[in-house]
Amino acid sequence: MEELLCIGCGVVIQTEHKKELGYTPQSALEKGLETGELYCQRCFRLRHYNEITDVQITDDEFLKLLHEVGDSKALVVNVVDIFDFNGSIIPGLPRFVSRNDILLVGNKKDILPKSVKASKVTQWLAERAHEEGLRPVDVILASAQQKDAIKDLMDKIEKLRQGRDVYVVGVTNVGKSTLINAIIQEITGDKDIITTSRFPGTTLDKIEIPLADGAHIYDTPGIIHRHQMAHYLSGKNLKFASPRKEIKPKTYQLNPEQTLFLAGLGRFDFIAGDKQGFTAFFDNELKLHRTKLEGATEFYQKHAGSLLVPPTKAELGTFPELVRHEFTITEKTDVVFSGLGWIRLNSAAKVAAWAPKGVGVVTRKAII
Template identity: 30%
Template sequence: MTNNQGASMTHRDTKKSECPGCGAEIQFEHPGKPGFIPYEVYEKRLKEGKEIICQRCFKLKNYGMFTSEADEDQIMDFLMKVLKKFKNVMYVFDVFDFEGTFRPEIIELLEKNNVIFVANKFDTLPKTVGANQLKQWLIKRINVPNAQIYITSTKNRFGISKLKKDLERLTGSILVLGVTNVGKSSILKSITESSVTVSPYPGTTIGLVEHKIGKLKIFDAPGIVVGDRMIELFDPECQSKILAKGEVTRKTFKPYPEEMIFIGGLCKLNAVYVPDETLRPIFQIYAPENVAFHKTKNENFINNYSKYFGKVLVPPCGKFDVSILNFKEEEIVVDENQELSISGFCWINVKRGPVKFKLTLPQDVNVYVREALMQPKRKFNKI
């Protein structure tokens, strides 16, 4: 080992820093792992006084490339320890995937905290859903007395100014929590103008990333992986493709009893009108724009649907080993004032019902029946 190599190793052992993009501790020994940066690049950027971000964040920021995934167990252990240190919490969830991202089990852990609720991605909802209508619906669903609820969209900056203004009045520190891909980092970049890495990939934040607004320190925590959302079954690249990036698509169905409807490749349903099976039910499916719908009564297609993955049926986005999944069948009756929500994927609004849905989908994916968000036009009181 040369003297220069010895000096470098000493520097590596003593110098501690974190990537400002994702919060991971900078390291030089394990390529592909969070926080890695080639030491020569680190040393050069340090001498030049340039921003030092890990290789993972650099590739995300400049090329949209995802190079490593965070360890889920480590993240949960980390979060449980961190949560004890914060009195104030900002809980961010995705309004399109409410059931998948607003988690009662997490809310239970926050009973002793002061919680601000941020309902993000408002732009993904149909334009017929107004903010006041959504807020009344959320108040019932959240069911927390005097809950502070902010409705936001970083895409069109809806609600961002109000959230920023109210946070600027606070002092001390606040922890930001949320399930993967609810847009926590995007919100913080919008209100703090920081250099945090923002990407459509899950698990981008893998440590606490500190921001500041006024006299308030804001700490962004890693996204929580819950394991019961359809989107989590796909690889990170596919997830980024099918995430709702704008107003979701809506398709109306009026199927015959013998027809099967595929939503992507891993969810299929049959539907009948309960009062009279000679009449056809009517319902609308809301899903991200890159999720494909396919209605058929072709037995060959139904029995060999995996051949169409990545083509007629998306997601999956390409080849996918369907044999690794266990599937379940559920029969659920949904009335006209209700919706069927498939966690991390889509929701179905009934127009003529009740409708009995026969669903086939992966075993771990949760399905919910909820009060309909899409209601006939009516007056809403301002809140």
């Protein structure tokens, strides 16, 4: 069968994989063939709703794109998820972007508790970035949901770019495309007045957003990080990996040899240490369950899919087994379940964190 191409970006049209390039619903394909205007869903949404959707590309394609950024004279805006900093870092980014300046943007600041000072989070992000070898010229917090945050971000970009183009880069699930859509609305003042003619360079690998001085903001596809929890959740359960409301921390007083189950998605064991409070930072709807460490594995086998959901009974067949990661903690520390949330320890303890096989678990200096 002859390949059908999107007239907007040239990608091969396909109707089976929603998250991959070229997807369009079967009904839209049939209509496009009738009218002669066949668009992939990504281009259709851009054309009719001025909405940029995230697309995923392979590691090799992403590296090629980063080399292109390095060959340009531009400001690089690296969007990371405050909620999952370690899971949203792009390995080797400074090397690929060459001498270009990097502005680090911590997205989703609105889901952190209001009691947290922005200045402390900004400083924390800067410290973590330096540990990863990043030397951003500045760090700013943002939220696609908050207008003032977008205006501050645009002001910062305008100040730092000095007439240069801007490349926005980030891994999938950091909210980059939502942020880009908010930027477009800020630039135009009205989300309903843009047409595709305002995006002359809409291509498979990036989208060009023209600026007043002839430069462009380039929105690039996101690289996939397979160790994020989102890749192991079904559509209706993705909300647990992408909180949209301010997190309300929950503190549990645990004795040694007690366990906290994070629904059926993870597990936290307090193995040894003095009784203390452990504060959990997860989506407000994620059910946490406290039980004894002894027999916890059997408890999970018995109740996963019923008392401990998600995953549901139907999803258990494809859900990865939980893998154990042990840590000896000596100071105030976050134990992070990549893309799901974290548990803060206040003092010395020996603990174990269990996460689905393939999902990263790391410790870091406490963010709060």
